[in-house]
Amino acid sequence: MPIRNISVYLTLVFFVTLACAQNRETVTGCIAGNVTMKFKPALLDGKEVKAYIWNKVRGVNKDPSFAKFEPGASPEFEIYYNSEHQVQNRLIHYPEEPATLYLTNLKKSDEQRYTIFISYVDYVGTPTEWIIDLVVEDVCFEKPKEVGKCAVTTCYTGDNGVLKTPDGARQTVMGYKLVKVCDDATSGNYSCCNAAGTCLGQPLQESTDLELKKRHGILSI
Ligand SMILES: *[C@@H]1O[C@H](CO)[C@@H](O)[C@H](O)[C@H]1NC(C)=O
Numbered sequence: 001m002p003i004r005n006i007s008v009y010l011t012l013v014f015f016v017t018l019a020c021a022q023n024r025e026t027v028t029g030c031i032a033g034n035v036t037m038k039f040k041p042a043l044l045d046g047k048e049v050k051a052y053i054w055n056k057v058r059g060v061n062k063d064p065s066f067a068k069f070e071p072g073a074s075p076e077f078e079i080y081y082n083s084e085h086q087v088q089n090r091l092i093h094y095p096e097e098p099a100t101l102y103l104t105n106l107k108k109s110d111e112q113r114y115t116i117f118i119s120y121v122d123y124v125g126t127p128t129e130w131i132i133d134l135v136v137e138d139v140c141f142e143k144p145k146e147v148g149k150c151a152v153t154t155c156y157t158g159d160n161g162v163l164k165t166p167d168g169a170r171q172t173v174m175g176y177k178l179v180k181v182c183d184d185a186t187s188g189n190y191s192c193c194n195a196a197g198t199c200l201g202q203p204l205q206e207s208t209d210l211e212l213k214k215r216h217g218i219l220s221i
């Protein structure tokens with residue numbers, strides 16, 4: 001083999017090794033919010049998947065099996081120990097995206113390591129896997145988006161949170177609250193606090209879109 005080909009070959013081996021080493025990621029969600037957990041195991045070429053099996057840590061001497069989906073055997077997604085995991089009506093699975101899980105109304109207890117193992121028909125080697133470390137933040141105050149002349153964001157606190165508005169008012173937040181600022185009177189610094197008193201601040205101004213302001217006659221340039 002000429003030297004150049006060898007080096008191309010070694011480079012390829014290096015990248016394939018890198019690709020294989022990267023079989024995990026951290027996914028972050030907000031309390032009371034939703035999260036998409038896209039598991040990306042490197043599927044074996046030409047092999048038919050027998051089962052998607054998820055594990056979740058359940059302490060020593062406990063079966064870590066968490067959920068299973070067997071496309072060939074059943075269209076149903078099965079969840080083990082549902083009461084213990086408290087994911088009833090919160091864990092959503094679509095058969096057309098077999099390796100992806102959607103978790104809604106996030107709780108701090110969802111903060112866990114989730115591992116998917118793929119087993120194949122007619123194959124007894126090591127199953128392919130992908131690990132997601134799910135992090136659930138206690139308070140989130142999203143970066144505002146401009147929607148028309150409004151600044152729109154969401155404050156996530158979980159139960160019994162508080163949204164403090166610039167005029168000093170306090171609004172209770174149960175889970176999460178959409179915040180919309182569309183005029184000067186309500187513009188200013190907002191604060192999003194959870195029941196434990198952890199707060200995040202966010203300045204919210206009505207849109208600074210110059211064109212829009214000109215059109216509304218606020219700016220006369
Ligand atoms: C989370 O998903 C549920 C179900 O699809 C939806 O009703 C809810 O509004 C979503 N929550 C947020 C914060 O978008």
Ligand SMILES: *[C@@H]1O[C@H](CO)[C@@H](O)[C@H](O)[C@H]1NC(C)=O
Nearest residue numbers: 166187188189190201202203
């Ligand atoms: C909003 O908060 C920023 C940074 O904390 C501060 O500099 C600013 O003066 C505050 N604005 C108002 C209207 O309180």
